[in-house]
Amino acid sequence: MEIILHKEVGRLGQPGDVVNVADGYARNYLIPRGMAEEATPAGLCSWGSRKQKLGKEQSEKMQVGTALAKKVNGYALVLKEKAGDEDQLFGSISAADIATALQGAGYEVDESRVLLAAPIKKIGEYEIELKLGEEPYPKIKLTVEKA
Numbered sequence: 001m002e003i004i005l006h007k008e009v010g011r012l013g014q015p016g017d018v019v020n021v022a023d024g025y026a027r028n029y030l031i032p033r034g035m036a037e038e039a040t041p042a043g044l045c046s047w048g049s050r051k052q053k054l055g056k057e058q059s060e061k062m063q064v065g066t067a068l069a070k071k072v073n074g075y076a077l078v079l080k081e082k083a084g085d086e087d088q089l090f091g092s093i094s095a096a097d098i099a100t101a102l103q104g105a106g107y108e109v110d111e112s113r114v115l116l117a118a119p120i121k122k123i124g125e126y127e128i129e130l131k132l133g134e135e136p137y138p139k140i141k142l143t144v145e146k147a
Contacts, residue, residue: 076140
């Protein structure tokens with residue numbers, strides 16, 4: 001089924017893209033959540049005018065993201081967590097934890113912009129990429145210490 005994306009969807013594409021997906025995925029997930037609509041001739045025509053407005057909004061967001069990327073690049077973040085023997089944390093540090101810590105430091109970074117392959121479970125130093133602006137993405141240095 002061909003659909004028009006309304007929002008950025010992982011590996012599918014950006015808003016305004018016309019993509020082909022499985023019928024069930026479109027009808028049961030994307031369309032009910034307002035992330036897409038079926039690509040009918042009427043939908044394609046109406047989307048054309050909205051796409052121009054969306055292009056302006058995206059360029060503004062990109063400029064804000066690029067400015068934030070320059071400010072946050074190289075930032076050193078220190079988190080103190082409880083840990084047991086062999087520096088194993090009593091839990092883990094997720095992308096949400098990192099985003100919250102950055103917001104506390106004055107950087108408006110959303111959880112979805114923190115590129116973290118897996119939750120952090122050990123004391124140590126890590127380099128974390130943030131999906132802000134254009135590639136190459138800025139990196140912050142995360143130091144996890146024992147509390």
